Amino acid sequence: MELNPADIKVFLNHIYEFKKGVRRMVLYTTNKKYEAFAVKRLEKQHIKFIVQPVDDERINLFFGCDECIDAIRLLVDRPLNRLTPEEDFILGAMLGYDICMQCRRYCDRKARHLAS
Known part of the structure; x- marks a missing residue:
């Protein structure tokens, strides 16, 4: 699998901002091919997350504070445009x-x- 350095840089910057308290929650939309990398990184850093399919090629990855992700589980039960x-x-x-x-x-x- 070939990873796009720009996409990975954005994702890693989101993690950095979350860990520094700049953001309490992040929504990162990316190609499905980055899902395994992103999930592994979030799990390694013990960051709570949810993966939501967008279409055949993309996913929404919500991650952040436990309380925020718990709320997202209740709130986002269908595509965002709905x-x-x-x-x-x-x-x-x-x-x-x-x-x-x-x-x-x-x-x-x-x-x-x-x-x-």
């Missing part, structure tokens, strides 16, 4: 996304949801 506007908002907030942008995204998604 989350309700409220679930999407909670996920974005948990990932540390800009709260004003999340509010705008929530309002836009809610308006589209109500219009349909």
Whole structure:
């Protein structure tokens, strides 16, 4: 298996930021071919994680604090594009996304949801 150094560098930087407390939870979307490498690294460092298939080629890898991953197990039980506007908002907030942008995204998604 050939690993792309740029993809691995991003993943390792996410782990670094998590370990330093910059992030409490990470969502890393990557090619399935990196799954074994990523899982092995997270297990070795005793970091809790969840792997969610995206399609035939990609996965979402959530990892972080136990409490966050426990919440993700309850919240993300289907593809991310099928989350309700409220679930999407909670996920974005948990990932540390800009709260004003999340509010705008929530309002836009809610308006589209109500219009349909």
